[in-house]
Amino acid sequence: MSWFFRLQNIRILQRSFPRILIIYAYIPLSIVYSEILLRLLCGYSFLSWLHYALLVSIAAGAAVNAVSLALPGKNISRYATCTLLGINCFVFTFSYFMYSIYKSFVYFGSIFHGAGNIIDGFAGTVISVIISGIPVIIAFFLPFIIFLLLTRKHFPFTAGEKKARIITVSILAAISMVSISAGAIILHTSGKDKASFYSEYNFDSSSRQLGILTGLGLEIRYKIFGNHYKYEALLAKSLLDEEEPPGEEPEPEYGYNVMEIDFDAIIAREKDARIKAINAYVAGIEKSRENKYTGLFRDKNLIIITAESFTKELLDTGLTPTLSRLIHNGFFFSDYYQPNWDLTTIGGEFAILSGIAPTYGLWVAEKSIGKNMSFMIGNKLRNLGFFTASWHNGMYNFYNRDKIHTNFGYNTFVALDNGIEKGIKWVWPASDHEMMQYTLPQYIDKQPFSVYYMTVSGHFPYRRGGNAMTRKNWDTITGLRDIPGEDLSDPVRSYLACNLELEYAMEYLVSTLEAAGIADDTVIVLSSDHYPYGLQSSELTGFDKDNLDELFGFEVRTLAEKDRNALIIWSGCLEKDYKKLAVEVSSPTCAVDILPTLCNLFGLEYDSRLLAGRDVFSDTMPLAFWPNRSWKTDMGYYADGIFTPSTNDAIPEGYVNRIRNIVNGKITYCEEVIVLDYFNVIFNHDGTLRDTDQ
Numbered sequence: 087m088s089w090f091f092r093l094q095n096i097r098i099l100q101r102s103f104p105r106i107l108i109i110y111a112y113i114p115l116s117i118v119y120s121e122i123l124l125r126l127l128c129g130y131s132f133l134s135w136l137h138y139a140l141l142v143s144i145a146a147g148a149a150v151n152a153v154s155l156a157l158p159g160k161n162i163s164r165y166a167t168c169t170l171l172g173i174n175c176f177v178f179t180f181s182y183f184m185y186s187i188y189k190s191f192v193y194f195g196s197i198f199h200g201a202g203n204i205i206d207g208f209a210g211t212v213i214s215v216i217i218s219g220i221p222v223i224i225a226f227f228l229p230f231i232i233f234l235l236l237t238r239k240h241f242p243f244t245a246g247e248k249k250a251r252i253i254t255v256s257i258l259a260a261i262s263m264v265s266i267s268a269g270a271i272i273l274h275t276s277g278k279d280k281a282s283f284y285s286e287y288n289f290d291s292s293s294r295q296l297g298i299l300t301g302l303g304l305e306i307r308y309k310i311f312g313n314h315y316k317y318e319a320l321l322a323k324s325l326l327d328e329e330e331p332p333g334e335e336p337e338p339e340y341g342y343n344v345m346e347i348d349f350d351a352i353i354a355r356e357k358d359a360r361i362k363a364i365n366a367y368v369a370g371i372e373k374s375r376e377n378k379y380t381g382l383f384r385d386k387n388l389i390i391i392t393a394e395s396f397t398k399e400l401l402d403t404g405l406t407p408t409l410s411r412l413i414h415n416g417f418f419f420s421d422y423y424q425p426n427w428d429l430t431t432i433g434g435e436f437a438i439l440s441g442i443a444p445t446y447g448l449w450v451a452e453k454s455i456g457k458n459m460s461f462m463i464g465n466k467l468r469n470l471g472f473f474t475a476s477w478h479n480g481m482y483n484f485y486n487r488d489k490i491h492t493n494f495g496y497n498t499f500v501a502l503d504n505g506i507e508k509g510i511k512w513v514w515p516a517s518d519h520e521m522m523q524y525t526l527p528q529y530i531d532k533q534p535f536s537v538y539y540m541t542v543s544g545h546f547p548y549r550r551g552g553n554a555m556t557r558k559n560w561d562t563i564t565g566l567r568d569i570p571g572e573d574l575s576d577p578v579r580s581y582l583a584c585n586l587e588l589e590y591a592m593e594y595l596v597s598t599l600e601a602a603g604i605a606d607d608t609v610i611v612l613s614s615d616h617y618p619y620g621l622q623s624s625e626l627t628g629f630d631k632d633n634l635d636e637l638f639g640f641e642v643r644t645l646a647e648k649d650r651n652a653l654i655i656w657s658g659c660l661e662k663d664y665k666k667l668a669v670e671v672s673s674p675t676c677a678v679d680i681l682p683t684l685c686n687l688f689g690l691e692y693d694s695r696l697l698a699g700r701d702v703f704s705d706t707m708p709l710a711f712w713p714n715r716s717w718k719t720d721m722g723y724y725a726d727g728i729f730t731p732s733t734n735d736a737i738p739e740g741y742v743n744r745i746r747n748i749v750n751g752k753i754t755y756c757e758e759v760i761v762l763d764y765f766n767v768i769f770n771h772d773g774t775l776r777d778t779d780q
């Protein structure tokens with residue numbers, strides 16, 4: 087009979103079984119412990135998720151033991167197990183700290199990509215976070231510490247027990263495969279979880295639903311082999327069918343905002359299957375029409391400002407008369423959203439300037455360096471002869487802005503450490519008012535001009551000890567009350583104080599333009615980069631209370647509540663000659679809508695099918711969406727698999743799935759368009775169309 091069944095091997099297993107059981111059971115239980123601890127610390131329930139994570143943990147634990155026991159020698163096996171368990175503890179510890187900072191689970195490639203910026207810019211804060219988080223670090227590494235103690239003198243199998251090792255490895259491998267198969271069966275019976283695993287994969291949302299290990303495994307899998315499932319959503323039939331009612335349409339008053347792109351020729355020419363899929367997708371998208379606002383701002387000057395942590399709640403204090411004037415006397419956007427794209431300021435900038443939604447964890451702004459970005463308004467206006475420049479009162483090379491902004495169409499980019507310090511004090515954060523005073527004289531006589539600002543005065547920390555602008559404006563805020571008889575908390579007062587510097591900058595800008603007689607010929611666009619996450623309770627901010635609720639005046643729970651903001655599109659002419667055109671835009675509007683709206687207002691040639699956003703004055707369906715695939719339309723809000731109607735009207739059958747397909751398609755398109763340098767397939771670098779025979 088085979089040695090497999092020999093009594094001596096069974097006896098070896100019997101002797102080793104207690105040790106095997108301890109080690110084998112310990113590893114998967116350690117993983118389950120880590121998953122549960124992470125979710126509890128992050129404030130998430132684990133009961134609905136536990137059944138799937140248990141199977142994944144069992145599979146992972148079995149695999150870890152199989153690998154370690156397959157290695158020769160007791161010490162080598164122990165070292166391998168310790169190493170793998172230590173890596174597991176590090177993964178969960180790291181995930182917790184990233185969540186405590188960003189309120190999202192961030193995959194490791196994204197963090198390592200930006201680690202240099204984070205360390206250079208916030209080294210002291212990072213060290214403080216680590217020191218204050220030592221108890222959490224110990225809690226996550228507790229399984230590792232206990233394992234070292236338990237196995238210091240006893241570890242399954244000696245060097246001579248080779249056959250018993252083989253038997254155990256075979257059993258562990260079988261258990262791992264069975265567990266994974268059971269998990270796959272459960273996954274495929276749950277529509278929501280299945281979508282998170284395949285076509286709607288996103289590291290943050292998938293990790294919330296399926297566990298960190300699953301999210302990380304999927305990230306590695308899709309980075310290596312690609313995610314072809316997303317193309318199913320990209321080319322879904324419901325995405326292309328607008329389901330227009332039959333009947334003869336009246337002759338349209340306006341034409342379309344499209345260019346003569348020969349998609350069929352591109353498909354025939356291209357060999358890359360992904361570019362072929364992108365072409366098929368774009369060709370099937372609804373085109374937007376020109377309208378009565380087309381060309382309203384033709385040949386006017388343009389100033390675009392991305393305001394650090396700006397929020398509409400600033401306007402309710404009575405301390406920002408200039409900002410309030412611009413909001414209410416230009417185009418008023420009463421349902422505008424700026425998602426926390428890519429969890430960074432540069433993501434918000436990219437969405438505003440490109441009309442492309444930054445892909446979660448991809449750092450698309452930096453990936454766009456060297457790519458063809460001729461469709462962006464900076465390049466479009468520069469190619470028309472506009473004077474272009476860009477300024478920032480933070481470090482010039484943070485997020486590689488010096489390279490990003492020049493590629494976006496601004497001939498010069500000046501920030502701290504490459505020139506702007508000549509005109510502003512080098513403090514943290516620096517003054518927006520001083521930046522405007524220093525830079526406006528440099529271009530006010532160079533019309534037409536197209537300039538861009540990234541402000542910094544509103545940056546956290548929101549406390550007097552660490553914020554120069556808060557200290558400067560603290561007395562102005564003192565006495566301001568949120569509720570009659572109750573003072574504002576120091577963090578909220580600090581936030582308002584440092585953001586007064588933006589009000590002073592805008593007051594100087596508008597008054598100077600008016601004094602020069604060019605306010606009517608100048609357009610100002612201002613949006614936030616993201617909500618003021620520096621007010622949240624986190625290891626990074628040091629607050630144990632979520633101060634957003636106080637600032638907003640209600641308990642903030644959804645992304646739609648957190649990211650609802652204010653958008654300024656103003657020109658002096660909207661207060662005078664075109665006052666009747668200064669309307670309220672009450673439909674859901676998103677940051678990616680800014681570029682197509684400006685292209686239409688400035689009468690620029692562009693193709694509406696190539697951008698993720700829409701011209702808000704067109705007849706295209708209003709849609710605000712988030713990187714985790716939440717979305718909002720006139721009909722309601724969708725998040726975490728739940729659709730909440732905002733109207734009493736009947737919701738059309740299949741409506742939610744149809745919009746889900748549209749959002750999935752947009753997110754996939756936005757990722758591929760940068761990765762594949764898709765616009766270089768269509769455009770020359772001067773913005774003209776390529777010859778389709780090339």
